[in-house]
Amino acid sequence: MSDHHRPVRSGSPPSRRCGHLRRALGRERNPLCRTLDRARSRAVVFTVLGIALAALLGAAAAVTQLAAGQRQAAATAARLHRVEAVVQGSVRKAEASVAGGRAVHRADAAWTFPGDQRNTGSVDVPRNTGPGAAVGIWVDQDGRPAAAPRSTADLIGDSVCPNVFLFGVLAVLASAGLGARLSVLDRRADHAWTRSWARLEPVWSGRASRDDQQSRPDTPC
Structure with a gap:
């Protein structure tokens, strides 16, 4: 990707994360920040939040299933x-x-x-x-x-493993979706840069002035 359309980024990972959050919230003060940069940051932030939410829900579901399994195992053990x-x-x-x-x-x-x-x-x-x-x-x-009665290890395996697997699948799907979204935004940035360069290159290189001079008719002395 050319430097002309590379998204605005900071140096260290923490500052990059904060930069994505600022741009997603529309608080980026960098004058070079574009709409596409904000769209990229929103995609990153939403993906991270989605993965974090899935992790929290998976952990809550695992804890709930484990507690229910332990109660059932205790009730079974009481009858044996x-x-x-x-x-x-x-x-x-x-x-x-x-x-x-x-x-x-x-x-x-x-x-x-x-x-x-x-x-x-x-x-x-x-x-x-x-x-x-x-x-x-x-x-x-x-x-x-x-x-x-079922052991604690069996209960943990039954409650944790399915949720870990489901979280892994969701994380992979979210990452794939983020990659697809960023690819679309990169193509838009490429097209926008190509259009801008086609408009500005003649002026920047001076070719527009030379072409204008060559197109003027010669005036008689």
Whole structure:
């Protein structure tokens, strides 16, 4: 881009940011500041404000989802009980499956709950668990095996990751929109500079005077 139509900018990043804000608000006192410069600054300021607003809304949504998940996990934990089960046989590798990104193995086990009531069933166990080993399991009020309450790490992942992804998408779209807008303004600046140069170059170079003199008819002596 030629220096003749380069937007008005200051030296340091903080002053550039302040310059964009002043021009966006129409408070730029530089006589060289043009309408296109103000339009560029408004595009930059609106994009930055939009990204900041998206970040705030995403953070608020993540905090709200995390709080709701924690309340639900606490309510679930209040209805469950943690007991020790004794493995009765070897791990059935044939029943290993993939759940939540990790391998799950199961084995027959026995436990006592509620009270002295003896229960048996198939429970999740570590891969190398042998007969007679004790494993912790979650059971409901009737002693039936139940899924463990969700951990804080799982809740944070479920609440933060989607919002971070959405914020990233919005930031990329906003940046792309800003780039497109600035490209349009740059083309307008190029066209305006070309028109101005076509009008001013003959005067600036003196060619207009020479052409005018050559176009005058010779007067007789």
